[in-house]
Amino acid sequence: MNFKELKLNKPILRAVAEKNYNAPTPVQEMAIPLVLEGKDIIVSAQTGTGKTAAYALPILQMLYNRQESSKKGNKIKALIVSPTRELAIQIQESFRDYGLYTSLVSTVVYGGTPMEPQIAELKKGVDILVATPGRLLDLHKQDIINLDYVETLVLDEADLMLDMGFIDDVKKIERLCPSGKQTLLFSATIPYKVVQLADSILKDPTKITLTPTSLAAARVHQLLYFTPKAKKIELSLHLLKNTVKGNILIFRRTKYGVDKLEQTLLKNNYKVETLHGDKSQIDRQEALKRFKNKEASILIATDVAARGIDIDNLDNVLNFDLPNIPETYVHRIGRTGRAGQSGTSYSFCSADEKEYVISIQKLMQKHIDVVEDNPYPLDPKAKPEIHKRKGSKHRKGRKSEASKKKKKRWY
Structure with missing residues (x-):
């Protein structure tokens, strides 16, 4: 299969060709048509399988087709939530590269850096926002970010997001978006807590599993x-x-x-x-x-x-x-x-x-x-180390001399 067969438009195909991508990866082949149909999906795929393009290309296509002719300040139509700053930056770079020949605007917000430059970008108006959960909620609290117009919500690396303790933030972000939105969940692994999250926020999702x-x-x-x-x-x-x-x-x-x-x-x-x-x-x-x-x-x-x-x-x-x-x-x-x-x-x-x-x-x-030729081999009989927690040097229940005297204390 080639990218033309996925019914992508010329501006996007041109940008993809310039990146020297000739044929879609299996995750792109399976996900892109489903996203274009407006379905919710849950995808189990590792990094390196091309999953960013699996949602970036169809999102760009859908927004390009529905662009308003009058540009009265762009509204956030697609929101991608990512657990780490590095990943958020990479995702935004992908949107910028793939959307090169569209007039769609994307930006990224994340913690650990000053807010002011990010606020300045947001005030210019953006169509696609990539964000880490904490900074996104901070900016929403300040009324800098409005999620009322989000059409597609992407939760990327969902398992890591939950491992990092973002479950409540993710649920709050999901509730701040319109109820009729499309939700795409991507995760390297699908442990039970990811299944629980998917069940609570996705509508009849199609599951795509790629074991690399x-x-x-x-x-x-x-x-x-x-x-x-x-x-x-x-x-x-x-x-x-x-x-x-x-x-x-x-x-x-x-x-x-x-x-x-x-x-x-x-x-x-x-x-x-x-x-x-x-x-x-x-x-x-x-x-x-x-x-x-x-x-x-x-x-x-x-x-x-x-x-x-x-x-x-x-x-x-x-x-x-x-x-x-x-x-x-x-x-x-x-x-x-x-x-x-x-x-x-x-x-x-x-x-x-x-x-x-x-x-x-x-x-x-x-x-x-x-590797048998190992200069520091492990003794086959070696037992795992057991780290015992050191207890108090005093016998249990032993009191100090001072506490034995029933003195009245002032507190």
Whole structure:
């Protein structure tokens, strides 16, 4: 199939051709006709499957066809809600690129930066707004944003939105939009809480499920290292020195873990950038820019900070900490080996992460190759570490001498 067969108009087809997209991806093939028919949809698809265009192209088409001839201040007709700033910026860039030959105006609002420039853009009038939940509600409270004319609401990366605690914000945003709107929900995974959200806000949705596990398995050479938790930093230094060729994205579970690994790599003279939630928006954008421009060959990130970020020509992914959700593993390794390229993923597994490997292999229906020639091997008999919480040094119920004296206190 080609994009013409999806009944897209000439201005949009021209913009798509200039991006060198020849044929729609499976998610675009399935979603675009349904969106153009005005149906609500729930789509399970990972980053890298072309899902942004799956809703951006039909939204641009519908708004272009219904454009009012008199431009009396554009009203927000399409609202895209995204969990992270980086993803919101990327989505708006996609709308700008695909809508290049239409007169439709799009903008993006997100927290962590001053409001004034965003307010100035909104006051000029916009057709399409991309927003993170917190900043959107702040601006709505100030009467800067009016959602009374929204025709299409998109909730992108819904599972991450809920993981980040935005459930109440999302429900409030949905209620602020007109009841007759079309709602499109996109999510990398569909856990029960996403199903609950979909049931409460979507009207008879069509479900589209794309499992990219086989694609990731085919394009990415996956390697597994069993190693003690205490030796993971040494093993990463060994791989960077002797094995890894090209750039690498390293995933860690926590912000503290990101910072700790960064300090070690910097001491060993590696050029490193990091992404996590405690960094300001400007710092995160600059870090990503330097990595993309090859000023640094290593990027260390948490899942939340890296979600939805597109990095062209990524050579390697390293799972320093294995994720406890198997779909997240697929999501991570799928960032390399894109657009017909091949890539390599390295995963470190300590004794307490063995269960995660079993779940991942079950999901992928594929055995991950174990590297036996490992300078820091894990003892097969090693037991998971159990962290006991330290209690009080005093015996339970023991009172201090002062409290034993029944003194009358003034409070």
